[in-house]
Amino acid sequence: MLRHLPSPRTPEPTSAPVLRWGIMGPGWIAQRFVGGLHKHTRQRVTAVGSRSAGRADEFARRMNIPSSHEGYDALLADPDVDIVYISTPHPQHHGCALAAIAAGKHVLVEKPMGINAIQAQEIFAAARTAGVFAGEAMWTRFLPKFDVIRQILDDGVLGTRRTVVADHGEYFTTDHRIYDPALAGGPLLDLGTYPVALAQWVLGEIGQVAAFGRPATTGVDGVELNGQIAATMGHAGGGQSLITTTILADTPTTAFVAGENAYLSVPGPFYQPGPFTLVQRDGEHLTHEEEPAQHEDGLHFSAADAARTIADGATESRIHPGADVIATLDAMDRIRAEIGIVFPGER
Numbered sequence: 464m465l466r467h468l469p470s471p472r473t474p475e476p477t478s479a480p481v482l483r484w485g486i487m488g489p490g491w492i493a494q495r496f497v498g499g500l501h502k503h504t505r506q507r508v509t510a511v512g513s514r515s516a517g518r519a520d521e522f523a524r525r526m527n528i529p530s531s532h533e534g535y536d537a538l539l540a541d542p543d544v545d546i547v548y549i550s551t552p553h554p555q556h557h558g559c560a561l562a563a564i565a566a567g568k569h570v571l572v573e574k575p576m577g578i579n580a581i582q583a584q585e586i587f588a589a590a591r592t593a594g595v596f597a598g599e600a601m602w603t604r605f606l607p608k609f610d611v612i613r614q615i616l617d618d619g620v621l622g623t624r625r626t627v628v629a630d631h632g633e634y635f636t637t638d639h640r641i642y643d644p645a646l647a648g649g650p651l652l653d654l655g656t657y658p659v660a661l662a663q664w665v666l667g668e669i670g671q672v673a674a675f676g677r678p679a680t681t682g683v684d685g686v687e688l689n690g691q692i693a694a695t696m697g698h699a700g701g702g703q704s705l706i707t708t709t710i711l712a713d714t715p716t717t718a719f720v721a722g723e724n725a726y727l728s729v730p731g732p733f734y735q736p737g738p739f740t741l742v743q744r745d746g747e748h749l750t751h752e753e754e755p756a757q758h759e760d761g762l763h764f765s766a767a768d769a770a771r772t773i774a775d776g777a778t779e780s781r782i783h784p785g786a787d788v789i790a791t792l793d794a795m796d797r798i799r800a801e802i803g804i805v806f807p808g809e810r
């Protein structure tokens with residue numbers, strides 16, 4: 464039995480090689496990402512591109528960014544940009560990433576990498592061919608607390624892994640883009656991606672999928688959107704996972720990972736910085752103490768990993784490789800198939 468938890472091995476973000484970042488899509492998460500880079504790293508945010516010159520200028524002024532561009536093509540033509548952070552809505556990720564790669568830029572794409580597994584495959588394949596980096600900014604995976612969890616898993620402390628249960632629910636009003644069917648709305652891609660990615664990472668290849676969904680009526684022309692989903696997955700290695708996700712209620716967003724010898728209990732929000740507890744079969748509880756924090760104090764770890772990976776000459780992160788991104792999207796494709804959710808452009 465373990466008597467002390469390991470310490471995180473996550474390198475100090477300020478020591479990562481410095482890249483020049485361009486921001487594509489200056490919205491809610493982009494503001495937090497840039498704020499986090501300025502606060503916690505030496506990375507340079509050199510430019511921002513928006514579909515509107517006014518929004519680009521305003522974001523540049525507010526976030527202290529030297530150049531602003533009207534249109535994403537102008538951002539991609541900027542020679543002072545090494546890597547593009549793509550923070551447009553999910554259906555735009557694929558086109559934006561392929562355009563950036565074609566322009567010779569590295570890309571860090573917000574989660575989910577695309578709306579389905581094929582889009583993610585195409586982005587990683589294009590990056591490999593072009594010899595540039597492509598990564599998904601699944602920030603959770605890069606957090607120091609997840610490095611401690613990784614060490615516990617790798618050291619076999621849990622024994623054979625049996626069960627993952629994870630949840631992500633947030634209440635949104637109907638004016639949020641998450642209610643827009645044209646933007647692949649609904650809980651799965653925004654929120655459900657965290658629990659599905661956790662299950663895939665911990666328990667590996669997903670065999671069977673069973674899912675149940677409930678609509679959320681938008682009231683706009685009677686259009687119905689998926690509002691919440693419960694899914695169970697059988698993993699090839701013998702484990703099982705249960706995930707729930709909703710845009711109709713705030714939920715605890717907790718997770719547990721259970722093996723035959725011990726379980727990890729991660730309080731909500733499990734996907735953000737914070738503590739967790741290892742509970743072993745002999746009754747010993749070991750807690751990883753960490754101050755809870757939100758996006759601006761956590762997104763930068765994924766950026767620092769991208770900078771190190773690029774300096775190493777690799778085109779994919781070792782911490783969150785393309786295979787994991789694609790497997791998670793494939794599981795979400797299969798969850799959607801069970802419920803009958805098809806996104807625009809997929810028919």
Ligand SMILES: NC(=O)C1=CN([C@@H]2O[C@H](COP(=O)(O)OP(=O)(O)OC[C@H]3O[C@@H](n4cnc5c(N)ncnc54)[C@H](OP(=O)(O)O)[C@@H]3O)[C@@H](O)[C@H]2O)C=CC1
Nearest residue numbers: 488489490491492513514518550551552553573574575653
């Ligand atoms: N890692 C995390 O914790 C989080 C990640 N995300 C992810 O980031 C992405 C963006 O989310 P969020 O920042 O909340 O979204 P926002 O709507 O706030 O921002 C998206 C930006 O994309 C641009 N855009 C490009 N095409 C469109 C379009 N067709 N419709 C609307 N906007 C468009 C807009 O900028 P402009 O028009 O000025 O170019 C807009 O400001 C999502 O994929 C989401 O999953 C979101 C929240 C948290």
Ligand SMILES: O=C1CO[C@H](CO)[C@@H](O)[C@@H]1O
Nearest residue numbers: 491633641653654734758
């Ligand atoms: O990380 C998250 C996933 O996306 C949601 C919708 O934008 C955010 O609210 C949340 O913090």
